[in-house]
Amino acid sequence: MLSIKNLTKKFGPKVAVDRLSIEIKPGEIFALIGPNGSGKTTTIKIITGLLQPTDGSVTVADCDVTKQPIKAKAALGYIPDEPSIWSGMTGEEFLHFTGSLYGMPTSRRIERIRSLLDDFALKGLEKEYFENYSRGNKQKFTIIAALMHEPKLLLIDEPIVGLDPTSAEIAKKKFVEFSKKGGAVLLATHTLPVAEEIATRIGVLASGRLVATGSMSELRSRSKVSSGASLEQVYMAFTS
């Protein structure tokens, strides 16, 4: 579903992503972890088309993101780390707006919005302006916007920051449900327990390079920590 090959991104002399290669298959949740500035957000932004790669290629649903960006983008849903939306727009307008950009008919949008607002316990809030929402509610609206058009690949940058425990639980269930239906998920996070709980594979990124990748047990054995070690201990072993 997602194929990243030798991806490099430079900002002037600074190398943010260095020859990164990742493959994510349908039904997989791939968690990308790493210190601040390791290139997680940059990688996701390149896949979404917010940044241009310096070198290498990114393919989403067999479409190259630089050569066939429209087709590639139609297959993905993006949840950014910062849920910035125009303050004068209501939650409902925003969801219709994004649905419209993905070519969803109005009736389908109404149906999906109703269902997802119920799932995230947002019913009754959708007619307020974004400037009035809490960070958590803004985040929930961006999650709904990403799920609404039923993408094949979900790109999630810090999924549960600002969410209350109940909403975080709902979000995690939604991501797992999404992958079980055949969707692929790329999750960039510092919340290691979330990655440990829902990811099928984990990649450790440091200074733009993928220093380790594999399932939780594979990472444990590679990092030479104890068999019951947490992801936090594995992370420390790879990055310190």
Next chain:
Amino acid sequence: MERPLLQYQVHAAARYFRTSTIARIITVLLFLGVFVFVGVGMFFFFKGGFGYIFKDEFLRPVVALYAYELFFLVVGALMFFSALLSGLFGLFRSQTASWIMASPRFRAFPWYVLWRVVFASTWPLLVIALPALLALRSVTGLTAAAFIATVGSIILLALLSAFSALALLLAIGTILREVGAALKLRLLTIGTITLAIVATFLIIGFAFSRYVAPLDFAVISQSQNLALGSASIESVAKNFSLVPTHFSALSLLRFQQGNYTVGVVLLIPLLVLVLIAALVFFALANLSYLVLWQVLQEGEFHAEPGRNLKNSHPVSFPRVFTGTLGTLFEKEALIMYRNSRNMLWFVFMLFIWLIQTSLNLSFRQNFLRYGLERGSVPYSFQAFQIVILIYFVSAFVLRFGFPSLSTERKTAWIVASAPVDTLRLFWAKLLFYVTGFTLLGLIFGIANSGFLGITIGNPFLFVGMALVAIVTVSIFGVSLGALFPNFESDDPELLSTSLPGLAFIACSLSYGAFGAYLYYLNTVKGFSNGLIFFAVISLAWALSMIAAVRRKVPRLEFSALQRH
């Protein structure tokens, strides 16, 4: 505390040059070239104007004073109103305020806002005022000391505008809070302060239309009394005596007449006014600012679901248009009219344009009063209307159209990650702003030309020329903003005064002056090829801008990191 904050602004500007690419250096050089060109153009424009004014011995003092009074009044009013608007959002809606307000040095924040307002409202006006003063110096032999003193008086006006505007905002807030507390009502909101500002606009607008705009120059100058050695300045001085800019105007006249002592003494009341306004601002900032800021961060909204159940009927978006372009177009309209800051600036700029229009109406009344025919407005004055029209349209484009792509820096992910060609976002913006400014410009253009009787002499010519110029300037502004986006700030006022923003002002004003000159040549000498040339140049310019955008925008990276 405000020093490190102000230093940050200086460092941000310096970073622009440190990270310069060749393209950016070329842009700066081009800008400087155009800037010098416009400065020289303005110098000669003012030199010609002053030369004409001072030709008549009898009318010289009164016409000069009248010109100075109007000049300083317009400059002062612009600085005051722009300080009022920048101050409102700087004081109470700044995104960077929270961490400073949470620190023990929170009292420094209003001062930081004040200095930003002073800087933002002073230096572009100095850029306009300096060529005017240099022209005056060249015509009247104004001494260097008098020149410096006059520049000083403009700086005093800027300080007075900033101090009094911010003090007025704090006073309005304090009154609303106290009255609200007494009546147990929530009166203190950004909306009520905005209403108070609009009321200030209306009161000043009414005073202007009542006392300044309808002036009959022949009466106030007593020019019909030829027994006098020169026309009296008394009526003009009396008419403007209630506005603080009067001191600057009268001081300049005295400097020009060689009466330096009186010129300097006349600036003392202005200095006293600045000190009083500073004192009031200091007192209000210390006493009320923190609590006003705290109250204005509150909302009445409950984040808990189920507390805000309104109409449960689903509302779709877009409501009017269809398709991707329609959706993006309607989004532009929605975020424009639902943004109180944008709307306040829009009303403010419209207000200034209405004042200019009321002046033209007043001119017409004076023409008719003295038996002149509607079509007999001097050609140079007709041509000048094109400059004014382009000036106002450029101001709207600069404030709204030019920064529109840069202000998407945080929200760009929504459209950029969707299966939409990024160019569509540009087309939607272009369509929205070009349509809006064309309608606005044509309404004012037709109204002004109608008042002055221009359309009688040249049916369709003025309007046709205005249409070409408005569309070209709008395309230029929106395209330039897309070619040189700045994702380091989403403050439209800051973005407008960036180097590409200033280049836009310089180019569009030069273009307006060029168009007006060709219009004048056509009207006076029948040089119609000039207008055809103007249309061709405009078309080529607009198309080349669009072509450049088509090349750049699809590869645009919506990140401030692209600058490093």
